[in-house]
Amino acid sequence: MEVSEREILVVEKNPMLPQIFQIRSRKQETSDTFTLELEPVEAGVEFIFKPGQFNMLYVFGVGEVPISISGDPEKVSRVTHTTRMVGTVTKAMGKLKKGDLIGVRGPFGSSWPVDKCSGCDVVIVAGGIGLAPLRPAIYYILRRRENYNKAILLYGARTPDDILYKHEIEKWKSRFDFEVYVTVDRGTSGWKGNVGVVTTLIPRAPFDPQNTIAFVCGPEIMMRFTALELIKRGVSENNIFISMERNMKCGIGLCGHCQFGPVFVCKDGPVFSYSQVKNLIFKREI
Amino acid sequence: MKQEKSFYLAPYDLNKVFEYFKSRGYKVFGPTIRDEAIVYDEIASVDDLPVGWMDEQAPGFYRLKKRNDKAFFGYVVGPHSWKKFLFPPVLTLFEAKRENGKFKVYDVNTANEKYVFVGVRACEISAILIQDKIFGGGQYTDPNYIKRRGNVFLIAVNCTEPGNNCFCASTGTGPRVVAGFDVLLTEVIRDDLHYFIGVPGSEKGEEMFVTLGFREAEEFEIKEAEKDVNEAINKFKRSVDLTDAVEVLQENYENPLWEKVSEKCLTCGNCTMVCPTCFCNTIEDVTDLAGQVAKRIRRWDSCFTMDFSYIHGGSVRYSVMSRYRQWMVHKLSTWKNQFGMLGCVGCGRCITWCPVGIDIVENLKLFKESTVKL
Numbered sequence: 049m050e051v052s053e054r055e056i057l058v059v060e061k062n063p064m065l066p067q068i069f070q071i072r073s074r075k076q077e078t079s080d081t082f083t084l085e086l087e088p089v090e091a092g093v094e095f096i097f098k099p100g101q102f103n104m105l106y107v108f109g110v111g112e113v114p115i116s117i118s119g120d121p122e123k124v125s126r127v128t129h130t131t132r133m134v135g136t137v138t139k140a141m142g143k144l145k146k147g148d149l150i151g152v153r154g155p156f157g158s159s160w161p162v163d164k165c166s167g168c169d170v171v172i173v174a175g176g177i178g179l180a181p182l183r184p185a186i187y188y189i190l191r192r193r194e195n196y197n198k199a200i201l202l203y204g205a206r207t208p209d210d211i212l213y214k215h216e217i218e219k220w221k222s223r224f225d226f227e228v229y230v231t232v233d234r235g236t237s238g239w240k241g242n243v244g245v246v247t248t249l250i251p252r253a254p255f256d257p258q259n260t261i262a263f264v265c266g267p268e269i270m271m272r273f274t275a276l277e278l279i280k281r282g283v284s285e286n287n288i289f290i291s292m293e294r295n296m297k298c299g300i301g302l303c304g305h306c307q308f309g310p311v312f313v314c315k316d317g318p319v320f321s322y323s324q325v326k327n328l329i330f331k332r333e334i
Numbered sequence: 335m336k337q338e339k340s341f342y343l344a345p346y347d348l349n350k351v352f353e354y355f356k357s358r359g360y361k362v363f364g365p366t367i368r369d370e371a372i373v374y375d376e377i378a379s380v381d382d383l384p385v386g387w388m389d390e391q392a393p394g395f396y397r398l399k400k401r402n403d404k405a406f407f408g409y410v411v412g413p414h415s416w417k418k419f420l421f422p423p424v425l426t427l428f429e430a431k432r433e434n435g436k437f438k439v440y441d442v443n444t445a446n447e448k449y450v451f452v453g454v455r456a457c458e459i460s461a462i463l464i465q466d467k468i469f470g471g472g473q474y475t476d477p478n479y480i481k482r483r484g485n486v487f488l489i490a491v492n493c494t495e496p497g498n499n500c501f502c503a504s505t506g507t508g509p510r511v512v513a514g515f516d517v518l519l520t521e522v523i524r525d526d527l528h529y530f531i532g533v534p535g536s537e538k539g540e541e542m543f544v545t546l547g548f549r550e551a552e553e554f555e556i557k558e559a560e561k562d563v564n565e566a567i568n569k570f571k572r573s574v575d576l577t578d579a580v581e582v583l584q585e586n587y588e589n590p591l592w593e594k595v596s597e598k599c600l601t602c603g604n605c606t607m608v609c610p611t612c613f614c615n616t617i618e619d620v621t622d623l624a625g626q627v628a629k630r631i632r633r634w635d636s637c638f639t640m641d642f643s644y645i646h647g648g649s650v651r652y653s654v655m656s657r658y659r660q661w662m663v664h665k666l667s668t669w670k671n672q673f674g675m676l677g678c679v680g681c682g683r684c685i686t687w688c689p690v691g692i693d694i695v696e697n698l699k700l701f702k703e704s705t706v707k708l
Contacts, residue, residue, distance in 0.1 A: 063474045064427045064630070065439055089436075108430060108437050109621030109628035134646040149436055294650065295643050297617045297635075300474035304614030304635070305642060307664065309584065310671030315473065331587050333656030 175266020204246025499682025
């Protein structure tokens, strides 16, 4: 190691102190998933973020968790989060009501490269709650639809009851310029759609692999197999992007928890190109 | 570095130095003996230093031993490092209070304490410079660290007798102190002689020497000190070739050797607690019983715990092997990708304080010798 004279360190705003936001609406999406719309308590504050970024959300006295932003990046007066109740903090968050306050730090992390390739086919592959961090990218793309060739959403949920944003998916389906395919792992009576994991939709999805950019989010195992399926079709590894999940305590690369080999998922990710992480993602317990 | 004046200090002149800073509102921290180890704590005078003591170290072994002389800094490094002052083991980051059905967040770290660190070794300065980069060199910084760091007056000491577990010559971080200090001391002990050569490394350091009126050192006095420092490099019992360590470790994630090298590991986390560069921490959010006042507390954490990598569904690193691998690869390899330098300064603490004596140097050698590349 080379020892050099230390540089002068500058004190900046404390990134560990949350800003206070108020819940403007709460919507139950599925039995265990809800969406909160938050508004800064301080008047006139805009919340600007890029699709794919996340916030650290703080429930008073309970704790803080990283939650991706699921709303429209162009609606800067509010910020939207879709959360599944799986742990202490998210369960407490699920009990909050309209008007309650919540702490917000962010936005943090990398984003879906929505402008990387104009004129390309865009393939969005989502598994379960993985649709939430992709929704800002969908809003962004549909608003600039003319910049892309085909736009395709492949979405897999566990059961028909677990499908997120049902009403919105119907609206998307009704557009002529957005192809939406939904599948469920297990059908129920009355389900007339596809049954099977989301990767089964990839071989028959109508996109041009040579000219495609893909955004993938879901459980890690689903992202691994989705990437392999896309590569099998001929999509370049550099054009496949995934969003990783790891334990995070700070969101800003100072706590060490989210290390994934040489990268910090919180600040180098969560969105990575497949080529960036392919050497590690198939190894166990990295 | 430009050639500075050298000053002569008699042993008990250090008391003048301590008084100089105490009268200027500084707290003086230095080595002292507690619980049969040399630790860093607030010191009142030279009498609190481990005068005439040394430390014997081996893998999983640490004992204090009487020296044949009255050296002040005749030991190497103990279980403490200076990070405990700059990056406290437990720190309240904020308090939040409920007020009229709403809540507000208050920054509670408003104190502006000034510290003197006495007896900082070359490896420890490197460790501080590494943490400077982590907490102060990126897009986001830790204002609590930066404030503390800016208020430190650093009195370094050259090592003249490396310990059994020391390998700073291999990591390029010692034994000679070359930068990052306000004052550098070299202790010289001969049969009938005991003195320090002091060199300023900053304006504040120069000001101290001038104010206290120490005389300039004679050439022969400087020569004796230089001789000791120059000879230290030949006294190392350990060395490791770090060339290619970054590549070797990252190419060997799946080498079965990991099972072998981590076989004894108890995942106690001692190595991460004593390491002067380990920076991982966790956040605990708590409330009072009435639920009116909440606190966010930051604590040192260790990558050896199951909780460390927990995401819903389970821990990412559930095996002992994977947790040991994370630590060692981070120290000697991925740290370089993250911060441009290795996370090891060759102080040997992790070897000494490992209850089963796991040896990072020997383990790296095994990987370098291993022909299995996956």
